[in-house]
Amino acid sequence: MAKKTDPVQARGRARTAVGSQSPGARRDAHRRLRTPRAAATAATLAIGLALTGCGAPASAPATTGEPAATDGPIVLTTFSVIADLVRQVAGDRAEVLSLTKPGVEIHGYEPTPSDLVRVHEADLVMDNGLGLERWFKRFVADVDVPHVVLSEGIEPIDIVSGEYSGRPNPHAWMSPTAAKVYVDNAVAALSDLSPEDAEYFAANGQAFKAELDELAERTAAELPDDGAALVTCEGAFSYLARDLGLQEHSLWPVNSDVEGTPQQIRSQIEFVKDNDVPAVFCESTVNDGAQQQVAAATGAELLGPLYVDSLSEQDGPVPDFLSLISHDLDVISAGLGDGPDPGDAE
Structure with missing residues (x-):
C-alpha cells in the first residue's frame, strides 16, 4: 500500500x-x-x-x-x-x-x-x-x-x-x-x-x-487581583478572562445567536449590581443598544468598542493583530483597573 x-x-x-x-x-x-x-x-x-x-x-x-x-x-x-x-x-x-x-x-x-x-x-x-x-x-x-x-x-x-x-x-x-x-x-x-x-x-x-x-504581563499588572468582572455584549472573552483571572459575564454567548432579549438584559443588570462592576463593554461588530440599557440601569460606564472578530480599516484604531489585542487590553484595564484612559487606546 x-x-x-x-x-x-x-x-x-x-x-x-x-x-x-x-x-x-x-x-x-x-x-x-x-x-x-x-x-x-x-x-x-x-x-x-x-x-x-x-x-x-x-x-x-x-x-x-x-x-x-x-x-x-x-x-x-x-x-x-x-x-x-x-x-x-x-x-x-x-x-x-x-x-x-x-x-x-x-x-x-x-x-x-x-x-x-x-x-x-x-x-x-x-x-x-x-x-x-x-x-x-x-x-x-x-x-x-x-x-x-x-x-x-x-x-x-x-x-x-x-x-x-x-x-x-x-x-x-x-x-x-x-x-x-x-x-x-x-x-x-x-x-x-x-x-x-x-x-x-x-x-x-x-x-x-x-x-x-x-502585553499580557502589562495588563495583568494593571488589573485588580480580586476577581474583577469583565462584562461584555458577546461572550468572546472566556480565554482572556481565564488567563487574567477575571470573572466573565455577557449579554449573549455568540454573535448571530439570540441577542439583547429582555431576559438577557435583566440578567446582565443583576450581575453588574451584585458585583459592583464599574464598567461594561461592547464589541465593534454588534449594536450596543442593549448594553446601553445595562449601563443606564446600573451606573456602570459603557466603554469600547472592543474589537474581536474583525480588524479595522488600515487608518482605523486596530489595523493589525497586535494593535487589536493592545487596544482591547487597554480599554479593559482602564475600566476595571489602573490602565490608561480609554481615549488613549483609540
Whole structure:
C-alpha cells in the first residue's frame, strides 16, 4: 500500500527547489504549481454562479488594505484577524489574504463565487476552527487545497448558555497566551509549505510571541487581583478572562445567536449590581443598544468598542493583530483597573 502523503508537506517539498531561484523565476514556478487547479477553479465558479445567480467577478479583491503580492505562495485565511496574525509570521515570504473584509461579522458569513476562486488559487487555507466558521467545512469540502486549523491544540472552554451551549467557545485568539498556539501552528504550517524559509518563520514567530507576552504581563499588572468582572455584549472573552483571572459575564454567548432579549438584559443588570462592576463593554461588530440599557440601569460606564472578530480599516484604531489585542487590553484595564484612559487606546 502506498504511503499517504501530507498535502502541506508535499507541496512544501515541491517548493524547496523554487526558493533559490530569481524573483521572476520564483513567481513563475509558484504559478505553475497552481496551474493544475485552473480547470477545477473555472468549473466550480460556473457551478457557484449558476446556483446563486451571483455575478461577482472572479477578480474581486480580497480584504482591502492588504499588502501587495509577493513572489511566494498564497495563504488564504477566513477573516482579517487571523490573516494578520499569519502575516506577521509569513513576513515577505508569502502572500496572506483574508476571505472577509474588515467589519464583516464572521459567524454567519455567506461565501461568494469569487471566494471559491480564491480558495482554488491558494496554496494553503487556514481557518480558526472551534466552530467559529460554521460555513467553512462545507465550503472547502471538495477543494483540493491543504487546510490547517490554527486553534489546533487549544484547550477549549465550553459555551455555557444559548443555542450553542456545550460547544467550544471559538474566540481563543483573544487571549495573548492562547494566541501563541496560533502562532506556533502558523510557523509549522508555513514551514511545511516553504521549507527553505523555516528559520525565517520561526524567528518571526518568536518575536511575535514575545510581544504577546509583554502585553499580557502589562495588563495583568494593571488589573485588580480580586476577581474583577469583565462584562461584555458577546461572550468572546472566556480565554482572556481565564488567563487574567477575571470573572466573565455577557449579554449573549455568540454573535448571530439570540441577542439583547429582555431576559438577557435583566440578567446582565443583576450581575453588574451584585458585583459592583464599574464598567461594561461592547464589541465593534454588534449594536450596543442593549448594553446601553445595562449601563443606564446600573451606573456602570459603557466603554469600547472592543474589537474581536474583525480588524479595522488600515487608518482605523486596530489595523493589525497586535494593535487589536493592545487596544482591547487597554480599554479593559482602564475600566476595571489602573490602565490608561480609554481615549488613549483609540
